[in-house]
Amino acid sequence: GDSVTQMEGPVTLSEEAFLTINCTYTATGYPSLFWYVQYPGEGLQLLLKATKADDKGSNKGFEATYRKETTSFHLEKGSVQVSDSAVYFCALSSNFGNEKLTFGTGTRLTIIP
Amino acid sequence: SAVISQKPSRDICQRGTSLTIQCQVDSQVTMMFWYRQQPGQSLTLIATANQGSEATYESGFVIDKFPISRPNLTFSTLTVSNMSPEDSSIYLCSVGDGGTTDTQYFGPGTRLTVL
Numbered sequence A: 001g002d003s004v005t006q007m008e009g010p011v012t013l014s015e016e017a018f019l020t021i022n023c024t025y026t027a028t029g030y031p032s033l034f035w036y037v038q039y040p041g042e043g044l045q046l047l048l049k050a051t052k053a054d055d056k057g058s059n060k061g062f063e064a065t066y067r068k069e070t071t072s073f074h075l076e077k078g079s080v081q082v083s084d085s086a087v088y089f090c091a092l093s094s095n096f097g098n099e100k101l102t103f104g105t106g107t108r109l110t111i112i113p
Numbered sequence B: 001s002a003v004i005s006q007k008p009s010r011d012i013c014q015r016g017t018s019l020t021i022q023c024q025v026d027s028q029v030t031m032m033f034w035y036r037q038q039p040g041q042s043l044t045l046i047a048t049a050n051q052g053s054e055a056t057y058e059s060g061f062v063i064d065k066f067p068i069s070r071p072n073l074t075f076s077t078l079t080v081s082n083m084s085p086e087d088s089s090i091y092l093c094s095v096g097d098g099g100t101t102d103t104q105y106f107g108p109g110t111r112l113t114v115l
Helices: none
Strands: A003-006 A011-014 A019-021 A023-026 A032-038 A044-050 A056-059 A062-065 A075-077 A086-093 A107-112 B004-007 B010-013 B019-025 B031-037 B043-050 B068-072 B075-080 B089-096 B104-106 B110-114
Touching: A003 A086, A011 A019, A019 A107, A023 A032, A023 A086, A032 A062, A044 A062, A044 B104, B004 B089, B019 B031, B019 B089, B019 B110, B031 B075, B043 B068, B043 B075, B075 B089
Parallel strands: A011 A107, B010 B110
Antiparallel strands: A003 A023, A019 A075, A032 A044, A032 A086, A044 A056, A056 A062, A062 A075, A086 A107, B004 B019, B019 B075, B031 B043, B031 B089, B068 B075, B089 B104, B089 B110
């Protein structure tokens, strides 16, 4: 079945550091890939997505590229801010129209000033 | 994107009781989903709820424990029945974006604590 393997956390970085959170997946067919973010005390928000190979999703300075050859969708940001502190979830949807999401375990990111 | 609200936002319940969680969407949607997020864990899909049909449950979840209603295209409820402390979780509903893509949008969640 479908699965998402995500970088274990927690991750602590200093402000303005470079961020990478690794995500790899196993799925049948051609899944769509997502990063969701959960800020403290808030619900889950879509951060970015990519629906086909080599697509790059981007939002709020975050980027992730859909790499079919390595089945990966790593999240990156060049310069993190304290406000980026949150839990980040990688997810996939392999059944277009069914829209069922499979989530990774989540990575808690803390940015210190 | 859809605006989703949930009630209650949190509750503390006694073992053996039941709680019904409501999910309201500001637009008509075909598919609604219910997820569980146990403490410190990721999200697990409980069931998919389509209007006018029985909910489809994922492995490990049964209708007797988590009955779901979907009376119209903007509303759904999830009941957590005969609760035990292991049911303490955040319960989230989500909706699709109408089939244009397979993006889902999530409600703020209901934080349930069972004593």
